[in-house]
Amino acid sequence: MRRLTQSPLLREILRPFGQVFVFVGISAVTISSSLISLAFLMRNSYANEVLFGKTGQNLPTYVITNLPQVLIDGITVGFVYAAIALGYSMVYGVLEFINFAHSEIFAIGAFVGVELLILIDNLGILAGASIPESYLFLFLAILAGMALAGAAAMSVERIAYRPLRGAPRLVPLISAIGVSFFLADAIRLTESVTTGQFYRVFPTFGNFDELIELARMNVFGIPFNLVIQVKSIVVIVAALLMMVGLSTFVNASRTGKAIRAVAQDRPTASLMGIDVNRIIAITFLVGGALGGAAGVLFALKFTRIDPFVGFFPGLKAFTAAVLGGIGNLVGALLGGIVLGMLETAAGAYLSAFTAGAFGAEYKDIFAFAILILVLIVRPSGLLGEQVGQKA
Amino acid sequence: MLHGTAPPKEEVQKGERRLTQRWRQAKAWLGQGRRPHLFSILSVAAGSLLVFLGPRSLVAFWLFLAAAYISYTLPTGRKFKAVLFAIVLLVIMPILGLRNIFYLELAFQISVFAALALGLNIVVGFAGLLDLGYVAFYAVGAYLWGFFGSQQPFLLHAIPGTAPPNTPFFLPPGAFYPFLIFGIAAAALTGLLLGTPVLRLRGDYLAIVTLGFGEVIRVLANNLDKPLNLTNGPQGITPIQRPVIPAELQAGLNALLAPIVGHAISIAEFYNLFFYLLTLGVIGFIIVVTRRLDDSRTGRAWSALRDDELAAVSMGVPKTRLKLAAFAAGASFAGIMGVIMAANRTFVSPESFSFMQSIGVLSMVILGGIGSIPGVIVGAAVVLILTLQVLPGISLVLGSMRGFNPVFDPTKYQRMIFGLILVVMMIYRPAGLIPAARRKRELARGEIDEVGNDPEAEA
Numbered sequence: 091m092r093r094l095t096q097s098p099l100l101r102e103i104l105r106p107f108g109q110v111f112v113f114v115g116i117s118a119v120t121i122s123s124s125l126i127s128l129a130f131l132m133r134n135s136y137a138n139e140v141l142f143g144k145t146g147q148n149l150p151t152y153v154i155t156n157l158p159q160v161l162i163d164g165i166t167v168g169f170v171y172a173a174i175a176l177g178y179s180m181v182y183g184v185l186e187f188i189n190f191a192h193s194e195i196f197a198i199g200a201f202v203g204v205e206l207l208i209l210i211d212n213l214g215i216l217a218g219a220s221i222p223e224s225y226l227f228l229f230l231a232i233l234a235g236m237a238l239a240g241a242a243a244m245s246v247e248r249i250a251y252r253p254l255r256g257a258p259r260l261v262p263l264i265s266a267i268g269v270s271f272f273l274a275d276a277i278r279l280t281e282s283v284t285t286g287q288f289y290r291v292f293p294t295f296g297n298f299d300e301l302i303e304l305a306r307m308n309v310f311g312i313p314f315n316l317v318i319q320v321k322s323i324v325v326i327v328a329a330l331l332m333m334v335g336l337s338t339f340v341n342a343s344r345t346g347k348a349i350r351a352v353a354q355d356r357p358t359a360s361l362m363g364i365d366v367n368r369i370i371a372i373t374f375l376v377g378g379a380l381g382g383a384a385g386v387l388f389a390l391k392f393t394r395i396d397p398f399v400g401f402f403p404g405l406k407a408f409t410a411a412v413l414g415g416i417g418n419l420v421g422a423l424l425g426g427i428v429l430g431m432l433e434t435a436a437g438a439y440l441s442a443f444t445a446g447a448f449g450a451e452y453k454d455i456f457a458f459a460i461l462i463l464v465l466i467v468r469p470s471g472l473l474g475e476q477v478g479q480k481a
Numbered sequence: 482m483l484h485g486t487a488p489p490k491e492e493v494q495k496g497e498r499r500l501t502q503r504w505r506q507a508k509a510w511l512g513q514g515r516r517p518h519l520f521s522i523l524s525v526a527a528g529s530l531l532v533f534l535g536p537r538s539l540v541a542f543w544l545f546l547a548a549a550y551i552s553y554t555l556p557t558g559r560k561f562k563a564v565l566f567a568i569v570l571l572v573i574m575p576i577l578g579l580r581n582i583f584y585l586e587l588a589f590q591i592s593v594f595a596a597l598a599l600g601l602n603i604v605v606g607f608a609g610l611l612d613l614g615y616v617a618f619y620a621v622g623a624y625l626w627g628f629f630g631s632q633q634p635f636l637l638h639a640i641p642g643t644a645p646p647n648t649p650f651f652l653p654p655g656a657f658y659p660f661l662i663f664g665i666a667a668a669a670l671t672g673l674l675l676g677t678p679v680l681r682l683r684g685d686y687l688a689i690v691t692l693g694f695g696e697v698i699r700v701l702a703n704n705l706d707k708p709l710n711l712t713n714g715p716q717g718i719t720p721i722q723r724p725v726i727p728a729e730l731q732a733g734l735n736a737l738l739a740p741i742v743g744h745a746i747s748i749a750e751f752y753n754l755f756f757y758l759l760t761l762g763v764i765g766f767i768i769v770v771t772r773r774l775d776d777s778r779t780g781r782a783w784s785a786l787r788d789d790e791l792a793a794v795s796m797g798v799p800k801t802r803l804k805l806a807a808f809a810a811g812a813s814f815a816g817i818m819g820v821i822m823a824a825n826r827t828f829v830s831p832e833s834f835s836f837m838q839s840i841g842v843l844s845m846v847i848l849g850g851i852g853s854i855p856g857v858i859v860g861a862a863v864v865l866i867l868t869l870q871v872l873p874g875i876s877l878v879l880g881s882m883r884g885f886n887p888v889f890d891p892t893k894y895q896r897m898i899f900g901l902i903l904v905v906m907m908i909y910r911p912a913g914l915i916p917a918a919r920r921k922r923e924l925a926r927g928e929i930d931e932v933g934n935d936p937e938a939e940a
Contacts (some may be wrong), residue, residue: 188685253908259684260611261907264847267613268903271840275897401836405696408689447708455700458693465686466678 102342106333106423113424118161121431125439129153137445144446152442158305158316160438161431166322168430169329170391173384174407175414175422176336177243177377183353183417184373187251187259190266192381193404194273195243199235199382200389200399201277204290206234211293224296228390232328235386236379242273243378244371252367278397289396292389298324325387332380333423339376340419349373353417402454406433409461415471424472433457512556521552521565529573536581539874545577546866570761575754579742585753587869589825592760593818595861596767598845599854600814603771605843606852606917607780608807609787610680611688613839614695618812620702620834621671622664622819627718627829628711630657641706641714654722657824661763661817668816669809676808680801695839702831717830721823726751756825763821767814771854774810783807837896844899847906850913859915864902868895 129150132138138149145152174196181189210216210227219227250269254262278288298321305316340346351359352369360366388403389395410429414421437450464471511517528548531541552565578585597619604612628634632648639645679690706714731751739745746754774780782803785793794800823829841864849860872891879891906913 188689250904250908257907257911260605260609261911263611263685263688264843265904265907267840267843268900268905268907270900271837271896272900272904275894275900279894279897405689405693409693412686412689449704451700451704455697458690458697461693462678462690465682465690469682469686 099338099342102338103334106330106337106420109420109423110330110333110427113427114165117424117428117431118165121164121435122157122161125153125157125435126150128443132443135445137443140445141442149442153439155314156438158307160435162304162316162318162322164431164434165427166325166391166430167434168410168427169326170384170388170403170426171407171410171430172423172426173329173332173387174381174403175411175426176333176419177381177384178408178411179414179416179419179422180336180340180349180373180377180380182411183419184349184370185251185255185262186417187262188266188408189243189374189377190263191246191250191269191273192243192377193400193407194270194277195239195246195378195400196381196385196388196404197274197277197395197397197400198242199239199385200395201281201290201385201397202238202382203231203235203386204292204389204395206231207293207295208290211295216293216295219295221297224298228296228298228324228386232383232386235382237382239382239385240375240379243374243381246273247371247374252370274397274400281397289394292393292395298390321390325391328383328387332383333419336376336380336419345369345372406457409457412461412471413464415473418471418473421471421473428472429457429460432460517555517557518561521555521557521561524548524551525565525569525573529569529577532577532584533580536577536584539870542584542870571758575757576738576741578757579738579746579750579754582750582753585750585757587865589753589757589760590869591862591865592757592764593822594842594845594865595858596760596764596814596818597842598849598857598861599764599767599771600811601842602811602846602852602854602857603774603783603814604807604811605846606857607775607783607787608804609684609783610804610807611684611691612808612811613688613692613836613843614698615691615811615815615842616834616838617675617695617698618668618671618815619819619822619838620698620829620831621668621812622816623823623829623833624702624712624718624819625664625667625816626657626660626820626823627721629660630654630722630824631718631720633711633713633718636713637709637711639710641710641716650722652722654725657722657724657820660820664816664820665813666816668819669813671816672808672812673805676805680804680808692836692839695834695836699831699834699836702834712831715831717828717832719828721827721829723752723824723827724755726755752825756821760818760821763817768854768858770810775854779803779806837899840899840903841895844902846913848902848913850915850917851911853913853915853917856913856915856917860913863914864899867898868892872898 129152133149135149141147141149141152147155174192177192177195178189181187181192207216207227216224216227246269250265251262254265281288281290298319300320301317302320302323303315303317307314307316338346340349348359348364348369349372351362351364352366352373356366359369385395385400388399406429407426410425411422412425413429414423414425416422433453433456436456437453440452440456441449511520525548528541528545531538532545535541549566549569553562557565574588575585578588597615600618601612601615604610604615629652630650632644632650634651635648636644675691675694679687679694682690702712703715705711712718726748731746731748734751735746782793782798785796785798786800786803790800845860845864846857847860848863849858850856872895876890876892
């Protein structure tokens with residue numbers, strides 16, 4: 091046993107599970123306890139009256155009965171954000187540059203996956219697929235999304251970023267924004283020429299829409315069921331596998347070592363015989379593939395996608411990456427989970443706490459407020475090292 | 482970027498040399514004595530006449546633009562050019578614009594966006610802070626007059642779309658003029674409010690935070706129809722008042738202009754003319770302010786901060802104050818144009834202030850030449866002529882072709898164009914069409930440093 095835990099490969103595989111467990115636990119406990127105490131503090135307020143009039147529940151009861159469901163939904167959203175955030179973080183770690191086009195890479199992955207499934211659906215196999223078959227098809231879709239998104243990310247790097255390496259800092263960033271805009275419209279053009287529509291819908295198949303009852307509870311005399319969709323479980327498991335894979339790749343493989351070396355010091359890595367251009371291309375390939383997989387998972391979870399689908403998740407994922415400490419892969423995971431939970435909680439409770447004045451539509455603002463707050467209070471993020479600007 | 486199909490090098494060079502020789506001879510011949518003056522006047526007059534005779538002809542319009550460009554490049558001296566351009570803008574443009582009102586609208590939009598681009602240029606070009614949420618300030622100005630210049634203050638408790646029909650306006654239409662100043666102040670204040678917490682951030686973080694701020698303003702505009710109906714939600718506020726043009730002035734101008742233009746001028750056309758002249762005045766003022774700022778102590782401090790923050794701070798440049806000043810100055814230009822735009826359209830809605838608008842303004846700055854005043858104006862003109870005239874023209878041609886299914890409508894793919902502009906300019910001409918002298922030097926320095934690691938690391 092002792093020897094097993096000392097094997098670096100196994101350690102790299104096991105570590106992310108432990109981290110996820112700890113992060114989810116800590117953020118769930120923190121968020122729930124602060125929400126519940128806020129609810130108790132406000133139990134005599136006007137907001138409570140309004141809520142009581144509408145639902146017949148007091149604020150504390152309302153918060154507590156909804157909390158488990160909110161947390162589960164938050165974790166699912168958080169894993170999607172985390173999967174996208176990994177791509178931002180990898181590229182930032184190596185190049186110190188925000189790959190603005192990552193959100194469109196994500197959209198490309200989503201479209202490729204969904205188009206493949208629609209193609210299979212048109213062949214007539216998808217609707218009657220058995221459960222193992224449907225998982226196989228989903229796996230194929232994710233694989234296709236990863237492949238094309240990875241290839242797209244690599245080409246973007248080759249065409250739009252590599253010629254700008256060494257230019258003043260804003261130059262590649264502006265180029266990345268341009269790529270992002272270009273790609274969004276390129277997807278739209280392709281879709282409108284080939285299908286005549288701007289949006290696609292994830293086909294219904296398998297058992298992904300079924301609900302699994304996790305628990306049936308009775309709180310304060312109010313019965314409620316704690317349910318989770320099968321697809322949420324799929325999203326969480328797939329995102330976990332991706333993280334384990336990435337962690338193993340970066341920390342336990344030769345190429346991963348080279349990536350870390352390039353991230354630490356590019357010229358020295360180059361002197362040590364590492365082909366820096368190749369490593370950067372691989373970084374984009376891996377980051378893009380993760381983004382593509384996240385895109386397919388996003389489509390599975392939220393069903394409808396359009397060419398601009400990447401913008402908000404991309405922005406949120408960037409927020410998550412900064413929140414956790416950009417350039418730090420574990421931080422991306424933590425940031426994603428925390429942001430997903432906070433945002434879902436804001437969407438669910440904002441209306442109740444403000445007596446209906448502000449609703450779920452402010453949850454995006456909430457995410458940005460968190461971003462600004464984190465950047466001001468702790469610019470290096472939750473897990474970032476407290477170093478000054480890299481000089 | 483070498484391709485295999487290029488003809489032998491020598492031949493090309495020879496051909497080029499002959500051409501450039503001719504070109505140089507022609508230029509030398511034109512540059513003697515009074516010839517350039519005469520040629521400018523003649524070409525502008527010919528261009529104007531062409532547009533006057535064929536107000537809907539694209540060719541005439543492009544020849545007119547070419548004539549203006551030629552007289553800009555000819556060596557005629559500053560005073561002569563200033564007078565010539567004043568005549569073109571103040572006399573010829575209104576007449577041509579009244580012949581075809583599209584030109585007046587185009588010129589108005591170019592002025593508005595040139596002002597926005599000049600404002601963003603202060604933030605991005607002079608101070609080196611990438612602001613991706615710039616239209617937020619434009620929105621502040623637009624909603625300021627949109628709120629006070631409409632019936633909205635009386636509708637605070639009304640659900641959008643249920644306004645009683647006889648609601649009075651809150652302010653008289655003449656309040657528009659002081660609100661131009663209030664728009665400047667409100668936007669500058671917003672700039673300070675946003676800048677105070679975020680200006681400590683590094684360049685790329687700042688970009689994302691300003692992007693977030695732009696989205697926040699849009700989301701607020703979309704949702705602040707409850708608990709108090711401030712913005713009327715996604716429907717937007719309408720009608721918004723315009724200043725009144727006195728009837729006597731209308732009659733007098735009509736008597737003067739109608740024979741020249743060839744038809745009586747309607748009230749809508751008078752408003753087009755009014756807003757064109759107003760924005761022209763404002764943009765003239767903005768150009769003067771920007772030029773003075775660029776040459777001032779503040780402007781030099783900005784470029785010092787942009788080029789090397791650490792060095793600038795250790796030389797005693799007050800970093801935070803100057804960055805805030807850049808934010809506020811840039812924002813104020815957008816604020817005044819927001820007020821004008823709200824009055825011109827008599828309508829504001831959150832849709833006009835999307836992220837794409839911010840990127841549109843950014844691509845004008847980048848295309849024209851970051852940090853360069855004439856460049857930025859040219860950038861705004863090129864982008865707007867492209868999106869308002871060239872693309873609709875292309876889609877018209879595509880649509881009229883038989884057997885062609887018009888799935889591709891280029892007017893709907895502005896993002897693609899903005900994106901391409903940004904990427905292509907960054908790779909091939911990062912200093913823009915008309916580069917600023919300082920920027921050119923900066924980029925040249927970057928190339929030398931490419932051998933080493935991070936010339937950008939100090940940013």
